[in-house]
Amino acid sequence: MSTRLAPKHQRLVLLAIALVVLIAAALIAAWGLRSQASYFYVPSDLIAKPPAPGQAIRLGGMVQKGSLKTDADGVTIHFMVGDGKAHVPVSYSGIVPDLFTEGSGVVAEGRLAPGGTFVADNLLAKHDENYVPRELKDMTEAQKQAAVQETTK
């Protein structure tokens, strides 16, 4: 094991090893990203092109007025998330974020169950004026109003 590297080329050999490992890391990273990155959907996309069941995704939209219901266990809630064009039923077990209310925006992290219900592991709501989930921030005022009108019809 204690063979010396050819003296002239030690620097090059080290460089080559570093490059090979870094390229391997980059390839593994690329493979990991392709399979593990979770994509953002709005309800109309979700219905038009549903993701594979079990695939982790994020769903963003407005919580429709009058759709929020709590199960008998007191901790599981059901609501509809809409984007003005379509809506998706969502279920979530847990403590909801402080600013989560009907008619406000939400991003749900989770996966689509076989029945077409979106099962959320985590809800992100607007936290305060300065801290808005990225996807909600990008929703324009017009889109928000359209979504709210849709939900209040």
Add this chain to the structure above:
Amino acid sequence: MIAELGLAALWLAAALALLQLVCGVMVVRRDDAALASVIRPLAVVQGALAALAFGALLLCFARFDLSVKLVAMNSRDAQPLIFQIAGTWGNHEGSMLMWVTIMSLAGALIALIERRVPERTMIATLATQAFVGLGFYAFLLIASNPFERLDPPAQQGLGLNPALQDIGLAYHPPTLYFGYVGLSVAFSFAVGALITRQVTPAFARAMRPWVLGAWIFLTLGITAGSYWAYYELGWGGWWFWDPTENASLMPWLAATALLHSVSVLAARDALRTWTIMLGVVAFSMSMVGTFLVRSGILTSVHAFAIDPERGAFILGLLALYVGSALVLFALRAGTVAEGERFAVTSREGALVVNNVVLCALLAIVLVGTLYPLVTEAYGVRVSVGPPYFTPVSALFFLPMLVVLAVGPLLRWRRDSLERIQRPLVLFFAIAVIALAGVWFNSSIGFLPLVGMALAAMLAVASFAPAQGRNLRRLPLAVWGMMIAHFGIAVALFGMAADSAFTVEKLVAAKEGDTVEIGPWLATLKTVEPVAGPNWTALEATLAVSYEGEPGKALRPQQRSFWAPAQKTSESALLTRWNGQLYTVLGDQAEDGRWQLRLWWKPFVTWIWYGGILIGLGGLLALIGRVGNDLKRRHAQVRIARRKRTAE
């Protein structure tokens, strides 16, 4: 008056930084003893002025001066004094001022005490430090003036973001900034040595305390930030692979690699260009982190500045510093003579593996953090979270631990594995026994299982370098290394145990109900309103007992701050040596029951104990190194004096 004084001091400091840069460049190009002698004093005065500016801002916050816009935007009178003061850096402008202050103070410190490196390299280093500082002064003075006045003064302040109203704010940001900025000194040293082509062990010994210091602060800052997020967010998680967390992890990974390679350079005069490269990369990662966190490109509590101009400014600075350093590196790296050679199986060889794998981890985290920004440019929104980061980084991190166990036993230059056969067999046996023991007693996932086996092996292996040596005469730096490596084992065990054994329970309970969670019984006694200095809250009282031991009370709250109006949930935790009970109070259901979320997290605290041990190991090494350097300096002075008297 105080605000104007602060602003004037800031302008003066910026002007001195410019002068320091110009003088430095002139001296490096053409030796000029008179000019060279002003550079150190310039750096010291510049540091003092920056400190004065920061002191002025602190005073504005402490005196609650509402005519200063920054105070009015980020403070309020009912806040406890500690948050009034910590609010100075709980915002964009103040935190950038703190950054530049720490940076120029670090420059002043090297100007005052560092005498080991050739003077020309030192001047190139101080010029680089001024060059980097200048960009941040410009950023403050042009795009984010912290001393802006309000006319007329505000009647009342808007208040500090309630999520930041925690003791964590007092120590987490300064700690991380000390780390980021310490790396700027390493960067300046690296660039200075590149300019004068003097990459020597003496240079490495001068740079090492800074790298060590920065690394200790980064370690403790990350540990503190992780614990803060853990109890403040109420999600029971201790690491979310959030971009802002990654922004602090990436400089840490680079600094860890740099720390090891600078040791090789200091001890063996090998890995010269590699160390310089890592010096550049480490500070680049600090800048990338600052850019990600402060530009508003990512949204989180850390992103104070949602202002495209500022983001563009930081990106410009990033491109300028990293770009010019890399160009310099490309031009000069070939002319730095190759250092000492070594065999594959040697201490150096193991440290090269450590370095390369740490860089691979850095690449993995960097790619995952930037990927969403890249896809967004093409209109595809994705988020990258634990499902990517955890397995992909474990693929590199876990094998690295094997090298970590073996490397410290190897000799410098060349060695053979046969010589250390016995400890190797012992390590392997411990890992296998631990693996089998955990495997038969519980059904846990693959990664936690491997993590626990490696943690057990590493806990023993980390102290193996002391075997057969006189413990009293073992250098402090070796103790530091062993304790830091042991800290990794402790933290790894905590991570594996938390992910394998955590029990979670979510219930709706009425007063008097009892919930069983793991070995705990929790009874909801009451839910009552309480009031604090600037909030009101609903507070639940839970009587909890562990396996029939006498009960204790836990009081999680739902807090409502009134300025700014915002709700936060304050978790309540009970710590035992073998884990933590974590409780959160949720909303009240229509039928009057209260939502409660409880976690029993066995050994979770070991994660942060491990982090503290790693930092402590670094501290011991730093004390040992600096002590040795001082001794050496005294000895040199004595020899010089003897020579003079002999003459």
